[in-house]
Amino acid sequence: MGFFVREIGDTLKGKTFILSGSGNVAQYAAQQVHKQGGKVIALSDSKGVIFDEAGISDKKLSDVLDIKNSRRTSLREYTEQFPDAKWTNFSNQEDKCNPLWQLKCDVALPCATQNELNAAGAMALVDNGVTIVAEGANMPSTPGAIEVLREAKVAFAPGKASNVGGVASGGFEMVQNAQRMAWTAEKVVQELDSIMTRIHAGCVATSKQ
Incomplete structure (x- = not known):
């Protein structure tokens, strides 16, 4: 992602990130965000979204890894360890917007599953000022979402390149x-x-x- 950001004359330092998923791809992506000076404020799993405005630091991320890799339970447990964080249940209705995409951020990284970012989600990201969307999962953005991002001139890195x-x-x-x-x-x-x-x-x- 560093090549991509430098190409558009930007930097990841100081930017806020939301990442869908909390598996291998999202975990590694979050670690790389930290190394580049960015701040991860949200992650998700199949049941919902955690939002931590203070940032999911390296220490907090290690707890996420314990929750998902060792205990294999829901991210909801994150809020038990860090009560200032907020948990939102996830809706599986395709015509609705995943609550993750409704969060204000600079960069969004869809790292979970196919077609998880639909047009409604992309519009919510645009309305909240997103500047970069980079795919980590395989085809996570629907054609409608990609069109919304393109028309809004959001820098977009397709998974065929960014996820290779x-x-x-x-x-x-x-x-x-x-x-x-x-x-x-x-x-x-x-x-x-x-x-x-x-x-x-x-x-x-x-x-x-």
């Missing part, structure tokens, strides 16, 4: 298995950075055609 890291990492595992050797974490990051650099350059070139 997971597929690439799977390929790295196949290479390591075939070579009967294990790469260091630094080697994985180096190879992934090279792939993402080429993909970003290709996206920029295509957008200018």
Whole structure:
């Protein structure tokens, strides 16, 4: 995402983020947001949304990981540990707007599931001043949502580019298995950075055609 943000002449530092989901993709994305100086204020799961205006810090995120990865329960428990946070139940009705997308933020990262961001959700984000939407899940935005974001000139990173890291990492595992050797974490990051650099350059070139 760093390439994308620099391309539009912006920075993630000081920006507020909302992330859908609380699984592997959302957890890793939240960690990267922290490293870039951003503030995560909301996460979700299949039952609802947690909103923490003070920010879901590294310490609080470790509690989220414990809730989802170890105890495997609802994010609602987050509010028991941090009572200033707010919990909102999630509605599965497709014609309605997920309460997550109604929160005011600078950046939205749909990281949960397909078609989770519909036109109503995109309009709510636009009305609340979102400037960047980057997909972390596979096709999380409906065509209607993408059109709303495009017309509002919101910077949009499609999952086919921004979410390719997971597929690439799977390929790295196949290479390591075939070579009967294990790469260091630094080697994985180096190879992934090279792939993402080429993909970003290709996206920029295509957008200018």
